[in-house]
Amino acid sequence: MAIAEPTVAPLVPQLLEVRAHRRETADTATLTLAPTGPTALGDAAPRPGQFAMLAAFGAGEVPISYSAMAGHGGAVEHTVRSVGAATAALAAARPGDLVASRGPFGTGWDLDAATGRDVVVVAGGIGLAPLRGVVDAVLADRDRYGSVNVLVGARTPDDLCFAEHLRGWSARGDVEVAITVDRLGDPASRWPGAIGVVTGLLDGACFDPDAATAFVCGPEVMMRATVRALGVQGVDVADVQVSVERSMTCGVGHCGHCQLGPVLVCREGPVLPAARVLPLLEVRER
Amino acid sequence: MGTDTGAVVVDVAGFDALLALLARERRVLGPVLADGVIGIGEIAGVADLPAGWTDEQAPGRYRAVRRDDDALFGYAVGQRSWRTEVNPSRLPLLQIRRRRAGEGDRDGARHQEVLPADPRAGVEPTAWVGVRGCDLAALAVSDRVLLGGEHPDPHYAERRRDVFVVAVDCTSPASTCFCPSMGTGPAAAGAGHPGPTPDLHVHEVCTTDRHELVCRPGTDAGRALLAAVAAEARPATAADETTAAEAIAEAARRIDEHRHLDAEGLAGRLEAALEHPRWDDVAERCLSCANCTLVCPTCFCSTVETTTDLAGTETTRTRVADSCFTLDHSYLHGGSVHASTRSRYRQWLTHKLDTWWDQFGTSGCTGCGRCTTWCPVGIDLVEEATAIAGPTAVAAHPEGGPS
Ligand SMILES: Cc1cc2nc3c(=O)[nH]c(=O)nc-3n(C[C@H](O)[C@H](O)[C@H](O)COP(=O)(O)OP(=O)(O)OC[C@H]3O[C@@H](n4cnc5c(N)ncnc54)[C@H](O)[C@@H]3O)c2cc1C
Numbered sequence: 001m002a003i004a005e006p007t008v009a010p011l012v013p014q015l016l017e018v019r020a021h022r023r024e025t026a027d028t029a030t031l032t033l034a035p036t037g038p039t040a041l042g043d044a045a046p047r048p049g050q051f052a053m054l055a056a057f058g059a060g061e062v063p064i065s066y067s068a069m070a071g072h073g074g075a076v077e078h079t080v081r082s083v084g085a086a087t088a089a090l091a092a093a094r095p096g097d098l099v100a101s102r103g104p105f106g107t108g109w110d111l112d113a114a115t116g117r118d119v120v121v122v123a124g125g126i127g128l129a130p131l132r133g134v135v136d137a138v139l140a141d142r143d144r145y146g147s148v149n150v151l152v153g154a155r156t157p158d159d160l161c162f163a164e165h166l167r168g169w170s171a172r173g174d175v176e177v178a179i180t181v182d183r184l185g186d187p188a189s190r191w192p193g194a195i196g197v198v199t200g201l202l203d204g205a206c207f208d209p210d211a212a213t214a215f216v217c218g219p220e221v222m223m224r225a226t227v228r229a230l231g232v233q234g235v236d237v238a239d240v241q242v243s244v245e246r247s248m249t250c251g252v253g254h255c256g257h258c259q260l261g262p263v264l265v266c267r268e269g270p271v272l273p274a275a276r277v278l279p280l281l282e283v284r285e286r
Numbered sequence: 287m288g289t290d291t292g293a294v295v296v297d298v299a300g301f302d303a304l305l306a307l308l309a310r311e312r313r314v315l316g317p318v319l320a321d322g323v324i325g326i327g328e329i330a331g332v333a334d335l336p337a338g339w340t341d342e343q344a345p346g347r348y349r350a351v352r353r354d355d356d357a358l359f360g361y362a363v364g365q366r367s368w369r370t371e372v373n374p375s376r377l378p379l380l381q382i383r384r385r386r387a388g389e390g391d392r393d394g395a396r397h398q399e400v401l402p403a404d405p406r407a408g409v410e411p412t413a414w415v416g417v418r419g420c421d422l423a424a425l426a427v428s429d430r431v432l433l434g435g436e437h438p439d440p441h442y443a444e445r446r447r448d449v450f451v452v453a454v455d456c457t458s459p460a461s462t463c464f465c466p467s468m469g470t471g472p473a474a475a476g477a478g479h480p481g482p483t484p485d486l487h488v489h490e491v492c493t494t495d496r497h498e499l500v501c502r503p504g505t506d507a508g509r510a511l512l513a514a515v516a517a518e519a520r521p522a523t524a525a526d527e528t529t530a531a532e533a534i535a536e537a538a539r540r541i542d543e544h545r546h547l548d549a550e551g552l553a554g555r556l557e558a559a560l561e562h563p564r565w566d567d568v569a570e571r572c573l574s575c576a577n578c579t580l581v582c583p584t585c586f587c588s589t590v591e592t593t594t595d596l597a598g599t600e601t602t603r604t605r606v607a608d609s610c611f612t613l614d615h616s617y618l619h620g621g622s623v624h625a626s627t628r629s630r631y632r633q634w635l636t637h638k639l640d641t642w643w644d645q646f647g648t649s650g651c652t653g654c655g656r657c658t659t660w661c662p663v664g665i666d667l668v669e670e671a672t673a674i675a676g677p678t679a680v681a682a683h684p685e686g687g688p689s
Pocket residue numbers: 051060062063064065066078079080081082083084085086087088126129130244245246247248270614615617618619620
């Protein structure tokens with residue numbers, strides 16, 4: 001068998017410099033990362049929904065979505081929730097530090113599918129990170145779409161990421177932003193918004209279920225409930241895209257960790273048609 | 287009367303000369319008897335092969351025992367497969383170095399370099415002698431997994447590139463083998479075989495009055511090697527090929543009679559049986575020890591170890607073989623997706639026989655039987671898959687009963 005010359009590029013990280021560190025919540029931070037040299041995989045700009053394998057020096061490598069696509073000088077943003085050793089080290093990185101990054105990998109959200117249609121974005125918790133790029137892209141080309149609804153759920157008011165961006169989108173007037181929290185957390189917090197699960201926001205959202213495309217990311221239970229609730233509203237499951245999370249150590253189809261039954265999530269996903277993924281997620285421990 | 291395939295017949299001395307020629311240019315690996323198991327090791331010639339040995343295998347059982355002849359290849363596959371030659375259990379990937387580090391020293395963090403491991407490092411021209419049909423099929427499976435995607439694995443590619451393969455037909459299969467069910471043996475190569483064409487395809491004939499090896503070239507390199515031993519060879523005749531074909535047919539019949547997996551439509555039948563009570567039953571016996579995944583020639587799962595030196599200036603990434611029987615394999619923040627043994631055994635069996643097709647367009651199982659032989663509690667893949675998925679006939683006739 002003739003074997004082509006594969007490159008080591010997909011396995012070798014590029015060192016990116018932290019340009020800015022913005023605290024989102026007590027445990028979540030957004031890093032602005034800029035290239036320090038030529039990119040290993042060429043100049044492929046990430047698309048919303050794709051991810052990178054990120055590592056702070058000495059810590060493990062973990063999959064993290066791009067929360068903002070290549071801006072000035074090819075800088076990207078990642079929003080990291082500190083839940084363990086690898087993410088804690090990333091969230092602790094400060095301007096001037098270097099972060100090792102491989103990517104972009106995986107599929108992105110299929111925005112073309114929403115052309116001329118109403119857009120419904122439903123995010124739970126850190127799930128808003130991979131969806132922020134969808135909202136940015138839709139708003140940058142606003143006339144291409146019908147109504148735009150951004151529905152966000154957080155555990156408590158203090159756990160809400162991208163508060164500034166949410167306010168900015170809301171202020172535009174051409175996009176409906178609705179936010180709900182599971183509970184108040186700090187009883188003294190003055191929360192003017194809704195309390196309850198994110199699916200509750202669908203009732204108040206204004207879109208044509210026959211001509212809407214939905215983009216959903218959050219914890220698995222939230223995604224299952226959201227796809228069901230969208231169905232109740234009349235949205236065909238074929239018009240729903242979800243982004244799923246699985247353990248990943250390579251990001252390029254070599255390590256076998258990201259299997260969800262027949263799907264290698266790093267390769268076929270993480271963004272997948274809800275119709276493909278939902279039946280797989282319904283099987284316990286699949 | 288010779289055949290026009292370039293096939294020749296050598297005796298044991300001629301085969302020894304052939305191995306010696308190979309060893310001049312390559313590191314030659316072949317079957318060797320060590321620690322009571324016929325494994326894989328460096329060989330210089332016929333003297334290093336386990337001549338006169340065979341193996342007795344059964345679920346959870348392996349014994350190397352003497353044969354009553356001097357056959358060079360009179361056994362089935364041992365614990366080790368060729369997988370680790372192309373996909374090592376430990377593989378350095380890269381280092382990241384920083385200039386210096388100290389308390390509160392952020393400058394060190396700014397000066398780093400990435401030093402990728404050279405995929406060619408330590409890779410030398412190699413020959414694999416005695417590769418069986420199941421293992422050659424496994425190589426084709428691994429090629430699809432690690433070279434077939436958008437990002438081919440450069441380390442696998444370099445190890446795979448320059449291997450001279452001497453494939454040998456199986457005529458002494460083990461009780462755990464089921465290659466005919468999977469279409470991978472007992473012939474090591476030939477029309478319809480899913481594996482890559484070997485450089486040489488050998489059939490050993492060992493009877494009371496004859497001990498010879500029929501060698502068919504599959505590549506130019508194979509033809510060149512046979513030409514170099516022409517003085518010690520005679521052209522193969524149609525009768526030689528008939529003898530070989532009869533021995534293969536006889537071995538296939540013996541294996542299939544003893545152990546048959548109804549592979550037709552198996553993926554779909556397993557997919558329909560994800561909640562079958564037998565998963566709970568097998569989970570009570572399974573130790574979750576990962577032996578099956580470690581001996582399987584097609585399992586490819588790996589994880590990455592990140593270690594940092596004491597001075598904190600150098601961090602190393604090493605790729606390490608992993609298994610879906612570990613909790614870490616499916617670990618997400620908050621817990622493992624495959625928390626129960628039931629779900630881990632189901633992941634293993636359905637990956638091999640069902641979802642591998644979706645992911646890579648082929649079965650992940652070649653029928654080599656290693657997982658069954660080397661399971662410490664003797665869990666039998668064929669038995670479990672049959673109990674869970676049922677034979678095709680049962681699916682067609684819900685009333686059941688033998689077909
Ligand atoms: C496609 C995708 C996109 C994502 N996007 C984001 C995002 O934008 N923002 C975000 O915050 N999160 C995101 N995540 C989740 C994020 O990857 C996890 O939170 C992260 O992997 C947690 O790593 P940790 O080491 O900090 O946490 P832990 O929970 O401590 O460890 C998680 C990982 O480390 C491994 N691990 C644990 N212990 C060990 C051990 N002893 N040895 C070796 N390995 C071990 C596990 O196998 C696991 O993969 C995303 C996940 C995916 C799949």
